[in-house]
Amino acid sequence: MSEPAGQHEALFDFESSEPSTNDDAVADPADEAPLGQGALELGIAIPTPFSEPEIDDKVEAEAQEANDEVLENPENSPRKHPNKVSxxxxxxxxxxxxxxxxxxxIPEGHRSLSQFVIRAVMKEVQRVEEKYNDGDPFPAVAAHEMPQGRPQG
Known part of the structure; x- marks a missing residue:
């Protein structure tokens, strides 16, 4: 079976075959640039690369204030669940x-692994507070203030 000449080229022609009637249209210089060797014009827009948004100092200050408030009063945290600790x-x-x-x-009354771990950890926290800080809580420390990675030494 033979196809009429030029029909298969039309299958991949994404350009409009009708001339533009809009005289106000601005010509895109990319349309006139030659395609590189092996380039294929598919008519697909290439997204611009991601760039970091500008930092608004006022918004950053408000966010830091909110973080400090949650750190000082975790019971007032807007989260539905407590922060995850790993x-x-x-x-x-x-x-x-x-x-x-x-x-x-059933016999101990914990309902989840989290509840079990929290109870065990808080018993140990209370023990070290009594031993090393006269029973008073140590000053709170945010997650990003803890040393990260393997201990040196």
Whole structure:
């Protein structure tokens, strides 16, 4: 079966075959630029690269003030759930922890792994506050103020 000459070229012609009647249209210099070797004009707009937005000092100051307020009074946090805290642990210890939580939920009254961990951690926090700070809470420290990565030494 033979196709009429030129029909397959028309399948990929994205340019309008009708001449433009708008005399006010501004010509795009890119339309006149020659295509590079191997280039293919598909008529697809190429997005501009992402650039960082300008920082508004007033908005940044308000955000920092809100962060400081939440740090000082976490019970007033607008979040539905508390912040997530993560840590590294050996897999066998994690499995052991899950087993202890699952098998003691009813007699101990914890409803989740999170509740179990929070209770255990806060008991230890209270112990070190009593031992090293006369039972008073230590000053609060934000997450970004903690040393990150492996300890040096």
């Amino acid at each position: 840590f590294y642990q050996e897999p066998q210890d994690t499995a052991r922890l899950r087993g202890a939580v699952l098998h003691t939920m």
